[in-house]
Amino acid sequence: MNPTHTRYLYAYAVVRASDAVAGALETVTGVADGPVRAVRHRELMVLAGPVPATDHDEQGLAEHLEDLDWLERTARAHQRVIGAAAAVAPSVLPLRLATVFHDEEGVRTMLGARHEQLLAALDRLDGRTEWGVKVHALGTGRPPGAAAAPREDTPRAAASGRDYLRRRAAERHAAREGARHEDDVARGIHTTLTALAQETRLHPPQNPRLSGQAGRNVLNAAYLVRREDGPRFTSAVARLAERAPRDGMRVDLTGPWAPYSFAGTDASPESP
């Protein structure tokens, strides 16, 4: 077996078996510029495509995943396939990035072993989409009632060491109160949106070096929302976003996404 010509199968998603969905995916380009095809087993099918084995075996992946450009190309190709599937299939169960099988037999074995579980997950996510909401604290807000800390109104020369320490303590206190207020606002936003969602998931706060966003990311949440409730949800986010600057916050909406953040919660117990 010549490894440079060997192909593995990169798996994108599980959907209910459907000719229409399989047909729609024929024109989509996947990871490594490869085609996408459906591997069927009973009522299910996996959308998957051939990728060069050398780049996608354990060692190849370990090396590539360190490479942000490769990661971005792969992530965008993965998303492209998921997006195309979500446009035609009522329910799409996205797989984790870089789920790779040796061949179709491996895919079918997996589908057989997890058949009931995958069907149940597809039922649970049917007609639902994911919305992402991020809240950033810009550090410009002031808690209600907090007086502006007395600054430099006393001449510097007159300030004793004790005055200085007192002022520093007051500033630290104001900063702590400010951060607490920001967290309260973020919590309030999360509570409001949770009431409009079927399920929620909190992602870790984003690092500003990756996101390029100003401020402290105080909420990075995903909401699973019924498709018909989408307009209600996005209007609620719009209202919160409009009010946020008053508290020194910014609210951003992303989506609709395929239910990435909710695919794994009940669908992947330890044993198949």
Added chain:
Amino acid sequence: MTGHAVPADRGPALVDLLDRLLAGGVVIAGDLTLRIADVDLVRIDLHALISSVDAIVPSPWEAGT
């Protein structure tokens, strides 16, 4: 709504995509011939890389799973 994190021509921001692709999606643990179990490590590696430049901002509450 500011919405500047989502350039229409490129799809979603990479960081939002990676939140979902590296921490979401079904993790297949069945009888397959090859499984990359360490994808979460990428996230950690990226964070380690970045946190050497600036500190990670703690979340006000625990991240859900």
